[in-house]
Amino acid sequence: MSAETPRTLFDKIWAHHVVDTLPDGTALLYIDRHLVHEVTSPQAFEGLRVAGRPVHRPDATIAVVDHNIATDSSRRTGILDPESRLQVETLEHNVVEFGVPYIPLLDARQGIVHVIGPELGLSLPGTTIVCGDSHTSTHGALGALAFGIGTSEVEHVLATQTLLQKPAKNMRVTVDGKLPLGCTAKDIVLAIIGKIGTAGGTGHVIEFAGEAIRALDMAGRMTVCNMSIEAGARAGMVAPDQTTFDYVKGRPHAPQGEAFDRAVAWWSTLPSDPGAQFDKEVSLRAEDIVPMVTWGTSPEDVAPITALVPDPAQAADETRRAQLQRMIEYMGLTPGQKLTDLKVDVVFIGSCTNSRIEDMRAAAAIAKGRHVAEGVRAMVVPGSGLVKLQAEEEGLDRVFLDAGFEWREAGCSMCLGMNPDKLTPGQRSASTSNRNFEGRQGPGGRTHLLSPAMAAAAALAGHLADVRDWQPLGSA
Amino acid sequence: MKAFTTLTGVAAPLPAANIDTDKIIPARFLKTIARTGLGKHLFANMRFNEDGSEKPDFVLNQPAYRHSEILIAYENFGCGSSREHAPWALLDFGIRCVIAPDFADIFHNNSFKNGILPIRLPREICEKLMEDAKLGGNARLTVDLERSVVVRPNGEEIPFEIDPFRRHCLLNGLDDIGQTMQHKPAIESFEARQRAAQPWLYG
Ligand code: SF4
Numbered sequence: 110m111s112a113e114t115p116r117t118l119f120d121k122i123w124a125h126h127v128v129d130t131l132p133d134g135t136a137l138l139y140i141d142r143h144l145v146h147e148v149t150s151p152q153a154f155e156g157l158r159v160a161g162r163p164v165h166r167p168d169a170t171i172a173v174v175d176h177n178i179a180t181d182s183s184r185r186t187g188i189l190d191p192e193s194r195l196q197v198e199t200l201e202h203n204v205v206e207f208g209v210p211y212i213p214l215l216d217a218r219q220g221i222v223h224v225i226g227p228e229l230g231l232s233l234p235g236t237t238i239v240c241g242d243s244h245t246s247t248h249g250a251l252g253a254l255a256f257g258i259g260t261s262e263v264e265h266v267l268a269t270q271t272l273l274q275k276p277a278k279n280m281r282v283t284v285d286g287k288l289p290l291g292c293t294a295k296d297i298v299l300a301i302i303g304k305i306g307t308a309g310g311t312g313h314v315i316e317f318a319g320e321a322i323r324a325l326d327m328a329g330r331m332t333v334c335n336m337s338i339e340a341g342a343r344a345g346m347v348a349p350d351q352t353t354f355d356y357v358k359g360r361p362h363a364p365q366g367e368a369f370d371r372a373v374a375w376w377s378t379l380p381s382d383p384g385a386q387f388d389k390e391v392s393l394r395a396e397d398i399v400p401m402v403t404w405g406t407s408p409e410d411v412a413p414i415t416a417l418v419p420d421p422a423q424a425a426d427e428t429r430r431a432q433l434q435r436m437i438e439y440m441g442l443t444p445g446q447k448l449t450d451l452k453v454d455v456v457f458i459g460s461c462t463n464s465r466i467e468d469m470r471a472a473a474a475i476a477k478g479r480h481v482a483e484g485v486r487a488m489v490v491p492g493s494g495l496v497k498l499q500a501e502e503e504g505l506d507r508v509f510l511d512a513g514f515e516w517r518e519a520g521c522s523m524c525l526g527m528n529p530d531k532l533t534p535g536q537r538s539a540s541t542s543n544r545n546f547e548g549r550q551g552p553g554g555r556t557h558l559l560s561p562a563m564a565a566a567a568a569l570a571g572h573l574a575d576v577r578d579w580q581p582l583g584s585a
Numbered sequence: 586m587k588a589f590t591t592l593t594g595v596a597a598p599l600p601a602a603n604i605d606t607d608k609i610i611p612a613r614f615l616k617t618i619a620r621t622g623l624g625k626h627l628f629a630n631m632r633f634n635e636d637g638s639e640k641p642d643f644v645l646n647q648p649a650y651r652h653s654e655i656l657i658a659y660e661n662f663g664c665g666s667s668r669e670h671a672p673w674a675l676l677d678f679g680i681r682c683v684i685a686p687d688f689a690d691i692f693h694n695n696s697f698k699n700g701i702l703p704i705r706l707p708r709e710i711c712e713k714l715m716e717d718a719k720l721g722g723n724a725r726l727t728v729d730l731e732r733s734v735v736v737r738p739n740g741e742e743i744p745f746e747i748d749p750f751r752r753h754c755l756l757n758g759l760d761d762i763g764q765t766m767q768h769k770p771a772i773e774s775f776e777a778r779q780r781a782a783q784p785w786l787y788g
Contacts, residue, residue: 311689525612546665
């Protein structure tokens with residue numbers, strides 16, 4: 110490739126991190142940041158121990174617990190579930206043995222790994238970031254190449270700070286225009302997944318571009334990149350711009366002073382060159398997006414809140430018909446039913462998709478001065494201890510508590526059925542998380558994915574609701 | 586890692602698309618600190634009732650398929666999480682090869698790293714193999730990695746494509762870390778250059 114060939118954001122970050130190339134084209138890729146949590150790391154540390162290998166760069170590594178911890182006051186008195194406790198204790202033991210920096214459970218900075226990376230300035234533009242968790246794609250919002258890895262690769266990065274990788278293909282999803290009232294980053298990404306499907310991005314890294322993406326704040330960009338994995342992509346990214354630089358500036362691990370200016374000068378060269386080639390292009394008009402909600406058990410089974418439950422009789426082929434039938438049964442739906450008629454038992458506002466301060470504000474704006482419907486359990490779980498503190502400073506905890514929501518401690522919580530926050534069989538939830546697979550929030554649980562504002566509206570209405578009918582009180 | 590050369594065994598038919606990692610191993614079984622022992626939870630929600638008893642209809646509960654070593658499935662196998670528990674559970678159960686029209690990226694990658702061979706074949710061919718698999722013990726499939734072919738019970742050979750590097754590692758049971766260690770000087774000089782240009786990434 111000549112120096113003049115226009116390159117994409119992905120191409121540039123990739124080229125910057127190739128340490129060596131194997132004869133067959135596999136690259137040895139340098140990893141700048143490695144985030145570690147309790148679920149996918151025990152077997153990796155064990156592998157190191159067995160082989161007598163140290164952690165190559167503890168200073169590029171940070172560990173935190175998030176997946177299987179309680180999000181209520183019981184966390185202060187120890188973890189009840191013996192298996193969860195063993196995983197957390199194993200991590201605590203490993204970080205000491207291998208000298209890896211660790212944020213303990215009761216530290217104010219503790220939180221979901223994909224919330225704290227950007228928050229602490231560990232995730233920076235132009236870097237390569239990995240974690241043993243598929244939603245590592247979140248950090249791509251900073252203009253980084255960030256992707257999830259398995260435990261063998263966690264071990265590989267711990268031992269060598271590199272990964273053996275084949276380059277991904279480039280895909281660009283452009284969203285031009287302005288988002289209508291009631292629509293958020295979550296509705297954008299659900300609309301994209303609805304359009305391209307859960308395998309639409311397979312083998313690709315998606316760059317999200319266009320006016321509507323540029324207009325998003327960093328939290329919104331993280332929401333979009335977070336769910337690129339649900340679109341099948343290896344990673345998602347947004348080119349760094351002034352919004353990015355303003356967000357990064359002053360964060361504890363970000364470059365400071367003169368180094369920051371030097372960094373910005375470099376980061377400004379990263380956006381895709383005009384004329385760069387993408388292997389696949391998709392575009393959407395922001396004006397066409399409506400508040401979205403999933404009705405099935407795959408994120409691609411998503412529809413505008415104004416839609417009806419689909420009828421399997423109208424499916425294109427036999428495979429799809431069987432699939433629809435199965436989903437409708439599992440989800441306890443009736444074909445032709447209005448989505449807004451679906452009563453919810455639980456509302457979950459949280460997860461690495463939507464638990465940042467901006468998400469808390471969006472949900473609180475709708476909840477303020479109103480009350481959760483009878484019989485609904487509504488929980489708000491901030492993504493980190495720092496988000497929680499900030500929200501409390503702004504009085505959002507009072508807004509939620511007065512409205513009948515629970516205000517909890519940071520963690521993955523009800524995003525996955527791994528800690529005490531779980532659905533019971535048959536319960537229906539409106540959830541701001543990213544996966545609606547069968548049993549994801551607990552065996553037999555029925556998940557509808559939506560935005561924080563839509564989740565708040567569902568909590569108040571007691572059923573899935575159109576947030577446009579629940580605009581903040583006092584607003585015109 | 587166990588080397589993979591040639592495998593002849595019973596193939597279990599799982600005629601569904603989008604078999605995700607939550608189906609392969611539900612999140613509640615991820616609280617382990619060892620790589621082994623997960624086979625008993627493989628496909629737990631499809632395989633067992635809530636009281637722990639077996640669902641007799643599920644393929645792996647049928648006598649012919651209790652010792653399956655190959656799985657045949659449809660599109661987007663292994664989508665969902667990056668958890669390596671999915672290939673660990675398959676491996677611990679005894680599955681060494683999955684054949685499907687396509688795989689989710691991370692699962693595909695994780696499989697190779699654990700000595701499981703994921704084979705991509707067009708949907709029409711998977712449908713044929715699905716029919717073979719339905720014959721259970723009467724229709725063993727052979728997967729010959731040295732020659733990169735799947736041999737159907739009727740003797741027909743179906744060639745498949747595989748990345749040469751992955752093939753080499755699987756055939757020899759090579760672990761990646763050992764290989765990468767040979768590049769240590771290149772890694773160190775990369776670090777020296779990067780530390781000079783972006784010192785904030787170090788320390
Ligand atoms: S919040 Fe959910 S998706 Fe995000 S890291 Fe935790 S479990 Fe995974």
